[in-house]
Amino acid sequence: MADHYEVLGVSRDATTDEIKKAYRRLARQLHPDVNPGAEASETFKSVTHAYDVLSDSAQRQKYDRGGQGGGAEGQNFGNFGDIFETFFGGGGGSTRGPRSRRERGQDALIRVELDLAEVIFGTHRDLEVDTAILCDTCKGSCCQPGTAPVTCDICRGTGSIQRAVRSLLGNVMTSSPCGSCRGYGTIIATPCTTCSGQGRVRARRTVPVDVPAGVDTGLRLQMPGSGEIGPAGGPNGDLYLEMKVRHHDVFSRDGDDLLCSLEVAMTGAILGTTVKLKALDGDVDVELRPGVQSSEILTIKDRGVTKLRGSGRGDLKIGIQVVTPTRLDHKERDLIEQFAARHSAPAPSLSQYQQGLFAKLRDRFLG
Known part of the structure; x- marks a missing residue:
């Protein structure tokens, strides 16, 4: 029987995380859904068995002392969660719940030109910024006033659909985002006509800026929360100001x-x-x-x-x-x-x- 450490390609003093990373890497290459060949299937069985043994501290100790650490015959591939996480992003049958429509807005970058005289003591600027702001009609709800999102009747509000998939290991349950509600768990039946159901609109707004003295060309100033607002009224991103000091004829x-x-x-x-x-x-x-x-x-x-x-x-x-x-x-x-x-x-x-x-x-x- 091949050495389990050699099968996974790790040293005998490898940590649990190193063993898990090696297994995931090999599983992505050898899983029957990816590589249906007979040779790959047999190798995948060996890899999975090696991982079952070495990922369990008691079995690993027994194996290191010269024991088998679990037989290949009749072993039940008990670490299903790792396989599911490798291929489906989570354990079999588990769900993470619907995702939120509210997301953080993007950061924005503005270049500010200054005269050398303004740099000596600093200056104040009122900058006009073309950005996304909160929709004044729906206040970020994305719905036409007087209406509200309704629960998706396909996923029943979970945001995901579970399906049984046949594999070498038998029937396993996989979870994927609901195609009807796109994973949100709710559907906006009557979107706001002002923002088209986005919860935000494009507009120009004035951002007051106190530029400190001593800035130089290439310096970036960060203004947290002054960037564009996120979808569905999500938190604002940051605004970055990149300085450029104009050439002076004398100084x-x-x-x-x-x-x-x-x-x-x-x-x-x-x-x-x-x-x-x-x-x-x-x-x-x-x-x-x-x-x-x-x-x-x-x-x-x-x-x-x-x-x-x-x-x-x-x-x-x-x-x-x-x-x-x-x-x-x-x-x-x-x-x-x-x-x-x-x-x-x-x-x-x-x-x-x-x-x-x-x-x-x-x-x-x-x-």
Whole structure:
């Protein structure tokens, strides 16, 4: 006689769940209703007998000690419930009762576009959503007002039909959803004309949304219960808001910091100056020290984006770009030449030309 563990394809220390999974897998392949061949039928008997023995703790212990653990002759295939569960989704003759018409509504996804300025402190939006709402006529009952569902006379309210099926094991009872009421156990004889018996209708509604500060492109916010209502007045699904922050011509974002470049005249860079910068949340006075260089980064504390998690704000980082004049009159050129004669410039090195100004600004911004 073949070893029961080998028949099921499991190890001798397999758990009960592993034995059950192995049996179900083999039963789906070998059951006579699926595989009517004579060889498959004999193998199915061996598989079922092996499972009968190994699924019973007392018989398994006896088998492991060298006993037979139940004879193949006259064994009664007592684990019918597992066979029924494998093929019919439940034990023979058992029913789960009628299913409910009320189901949870689907989730919805809306993309929300924001300006960078709105991200700094957050904003409020009233979003128009095309979704399913409760039918105002039947209030989710699916029936025309004054009427009610009636018990299905085919399944008598159980939602399922039981049938006797002949198999190798004899007559077994199977259960399947009632085709007349589709498993609900009741029939709506007079459906609501407004919603066609669905208990909900399509409509536009306004959803108020407080978008928190600090959101960024790709972030999704979940609003539980703000999605569409389910059939027959079932609970609402969730509403997801996917953020997209529009491009800004002046400012860009690095985490909670705001980045920008500031062009400064050569004279202002030499002598020092104060520049009024129009930031996203008001003007900022930027003081430039005498001799400020291109690609220097000035940091204005707490003028960046409000942090989404935690407290406080990021910084405003300003990259300096010194603008050299390209057209000079004779007097201006004479002055520059006199300046150059009194201040010898350092000899240029190759490393100074290996990356441009914007690359330097990027490197300093980010590192």
